[in-house]
Amino acid sequence: MQFLQPILLWGLLGISIPILIHLWQGKKGQVIHWAAMHWLSEQESSVAKGVRLENFLVLLLRILMLILLVLLLSQLYFSSTNTIAEPRIFHLFQPDMQLAEEYKFELQQALENEEEVYWADENLTPIESLEDLEEGGKVFDLQAALDKISPDATSLNLYLSNSVNALKSDFYLSPLKPNLFLGSAELLKSGTQVISIDGVKALEIGENGLLDSISDALGEASVINLDKALFTYFLGEITDSERVFVQASLDAITEVYGFDFVEEESMEDATLIFTANPPKVDTLDKIYFVSDTFSFAERSNLISLSDQLDFEHSELVQSGKLPEVILERFLDFSGVEKKDVPLSRGQLENRFLVESERAQEKRGNLNLLLLGLFTVCFAAERFLANRQGI
Template sequence: MAFLQPYMLWGMLAVAVPVAIHFWYQKRGKTIEWAAMRWLGEQTTLPHRGLRLNEVWLMILRCLLVILLALILSKPVANWFANEGKPKVVHLVQADRFVTETYRFELENALRDGEPVYWLGSSPEKVVNLVDIKRSASSVAYLQQNINVLADGNALDFRLYFLNDGSLKSRVYVPGAYRLFPATDSSKTKQIDLLKNKPVYKGAIRVLLDYQNAAELQTVRAALAALTEVYGFSFEIQQEMSPASRYDWVFADHLWANPQPGTIYVISGNAPQWNAPAQVIQLRDTLRMADSELVESGRLPEWLGDLLVKQLGLQTHTAPSSKSQLNALFKKVTASRVQEQAALRPWLMLVLILLMAAERWLALRKTIRNHG
């Protein structure tokens, strides 16, 4: 069993409190002689020597309540049946001919050994053979979403194959181990000057900003204004959702229940949903200066511009990233155990309720007997 908040286990030391209270009330009082005591017979004297059995059980129940409460607060994870050995190896490949040919030896070995291989896309697709390449919607912009779907909260050993053309800008969080296999195509390093083709896109891009925090709303508005000024993008921005409207982009600080096809959702400041659709881009931090690396470094407009280029099908080729730049973009994180924790929590709460009921029953019996 693992614990998400193991420091809360120190609360078990509070088990000494009910023990101390129990022995305090078990102390024998001092006998004071008074005149009428000689008329009292021996049969009226209550034998209070030693510990009474029901009070011992009451003390044990109270100790168990303290221990169980500390256990619940430490958020235990039921991983008795989890595979604690070597994590499962998963190969995620960008559906690109150059990437496939560059790492054909590694991919063929993986298929021969029975290791799962998936095409990178709007949703991961199992690779049957390396000849039939699914090129539709295969972009590194979907890398995080594909990793989330394949991991589903578990730690895996990812092997990531992608085209290193400088298009990967945002940080990628990998639950478990990973190895990078970037493919650099030197024939596609020529960069298109978007400024000379201003405006890059003549249509209006419909945007919904659904933020509760004014600072986050202002940050995103400023980033969109920078894209308008530099590249000539035209945005139709709304701050209140209209059921009749269809949006190209939705920025929000809360999880979206039913993502619409064709709409890109940028959700910030929430724990990732491992089964979220690929069109939902999840950011752990809020888009504020104090929280977001993208905002603090001033790269938010550039990052949003890259998303627009991919969504609108505008082809740009930038210089490939260096090895150190790629390593800085990937970060290993602890696998989420929320589902396992949620499965164990109701049983712990049930035991806690039963122990509280038993403790109250014994305490009431003790009170009635003392006053009876």
């Protein structure tokens, strides 16, 4: 038995109210006039005082009504002691053969204990034996896998590589706090990438992962050609102050890196869309920056910004990081590979937002019974009180 709103139990202090009223009425007494009263002496005609025994039942009913009301508001929840729920332990593996081999022993132990083991893909594919590790073709989709976790889960173990490129989204919504198991494999070092616009080499991704000018000795470099059509943008349903700061951010990117962004008059002709309303049509050839909204299950080309993009509301604008965010998201959308760096356990833990406690989602399962008892007590109290004239 538990109370889902235990703070409301302080309402039990209200029991003292009917007791004090009852004692006060008994102390005050009641004058009863009758025909031969004037024949009595002054001592014999004193007012009768004290608590009458026939009023005790009314007092008890009023106290019981207050108790039932407090229990009803406190959401009394009773769980049967005869049925003890068995723990359900979930294991989610990132589809990575090297990671699975590294935690092969933990995987074998989980299978022997008949715990639930899955690939962290969009279908939550089960792993039934070690032979399943040899199967490939699984697409890593952590949020989709977390959404399919049973609400009865008591423990969640996540096996992830400590790679910033593997975790695309900034945050993940998890049904409960996960236990993280990070891979220790070395990150793959990608070769030099060169960004060209319409066949003209412009910038390269330096060793520090930042955009830099073209060097003389590139060696073996992968060239990523970006069409000029990618550098078109459209300012949709946003405020005038947002337009000023978005335009200023694009101008800053153009000044530093030489990217020439061109404003279009219609959304159909632009690639970068700045708006306050999420698009209804799921088109993957555009990237949407949606301000003043927030969403966990984002599409890869839908960037939700929780504040308006002006100086009064947005921390990105106040700190001057809005151009950096726009450029980073734009390059990721354009296919420019981000430099891979390891993530610490603390950085990963901060990316998981845990849902509200399950207990708060419960509803008192004795509400109907308490309401019925309250109705019966109220009817009995009114009947006795009217009968006794109190």
